[in-house]
Amino acid sequence: MQAGVDDFAQFVEARQRALQRTAWLLTGDWALAEDLVQTALARTWPRWERILRRDDPEIYVRRVMLNTWFTWRRRHWRAETAFEALPDRPAPGDLAAEVELRQMVGHVMANLSHRQRCVVVLRIFDDLSEAQVAQILGCAVGTVKSTMSQALAKLRSEPRLAELMERQVQ
């Protein structure tokens, strides 16, 4: 039992930041992202040993995370972001430029459907294979391919994205 707890603690320590980054791309809000990751991990923990025996824990946690997010979206969950004290961090660069970039990425991503957004984030940002994405979303590999292709077509037609990419190259 203790070994299971230790495994889980190691997993949380190693993967929580990556999971939060994925969650941010889905939600566009750090407080919601943290909440989503915490919820997914809290749902996973009681079944941890069984997951380790039968499944890839990373894939399982991501599946729970996406399903939770889908549920929140279906419920039109717009509850308050859970922060009483705002996170405090120094400003190493131009804060406004960071906000601009985040807002523009948020606008671009908002034009995709939820499923398209998931596929784009998992394939491109998390660099998962099509098979892994299919496993997480519980669909066929062909569906992942077609969803990805539709999402990329939509992104290509987005003028703000071209501008953003150009800026990034500079």
Added chain:
Amino acid sequence: MNEMETQLSRLFNAAVGEPPKDVTLRAIRRRVIRRRLVLSVTTTAALSLAVAVGLAVSANAGPRPALNHSTRASEPRYYFENDFMETPQSGRPETVVRSVATGAITGRIRCPGSHRLLHAAAAANDQTFFVACTTSTGAATRIYRFVVGKSGQVGALQPVRGGAIGGVRTGNMAGTPTGSQLAITAGPPVAGRTSEVIVVNTRSGAHAIWHAIMLRGGVRFIAYTLSFADSGRELAAFGFAACARGPGTCRSPGEEMVAVTNAARGGRLASGRVIFTEAQLVNPRVGWLNTAFISPDGSSVVTATNGTPPMTVYQISATTGRPTRVLLKLGGVRKRVNYRFISPDASGHFLLFTGIQFSLHVNELNGWISNGKLLPLRPEREINIEVW
């Protein structure tokens, strides 16, 4: 990955950055326990509910403790100011955070995106600030929040939920100490014509609107400054009550302060109580007030008189509207002082002051009021916005 996918990956990585907080095992454990509690047998839930109801009833049974306004808060260490000096890089006025003790700049803020003009600011508390940014036409506003750390560093600049306001020209702003609510004056896109106050719930993004299109006796209220009392439940608006059909068409009380309870509900400002009118402090033919703020506990108001030397900053009773204390007196008939604005901190104890002194030369005054004196702050030039 093809080229587009590679570029997208780079873009996502640049946009995401690092999470501000780690998810810890302790937090997850708490959530697991909470989930188990929620999913436990109905009797436990019912019992918990009964206990919670009992606790809530007992908590509300006694009188609610009043906010202790007499408790001295510590002096703010940093202030946020925007003066008219343009930066060589952007050609726009620079907006900075400065140390009260040294005047050194510890952080810089600019409005992101197309809403480039920073035109109003408010402090929720000594760490959390709001800024209102508008487009060049002033017809659309975006409100941002940022924090100032213990060593004056600026961080966490982010858009406020519900802070996108379009179709109106916005003016001054005020925030509650927790930052969960803010109020901003707004009106048709004509300069200086505010006709409503928008209260934004920064957690849900909901708006409540207080209309001031017409008050009693054919008077239209133009709100200048806003302040909250009673933890955001009471909203006080100070402004000018002008005759709606033109000057002389009604008996206008001039400048006055109106307070409404249940600020988050919205409605008509006319339903609020008048705390004081300018005639209680100055002769309206020669004098005027620019600013008034209610204290966080709602017991007093700070305002100041112009045009009837010496310039005097008063604390007045919110019940009677009469002065209870003189906080600062400056200038005289030969050395006249007019103040531009006064800005209190979240505790209501410490007041920023900016003004102008007319003698042989015209001197800009910028400082804060301490024991009846004005302690100078940098820069000693005309200030556009200053909050702490």
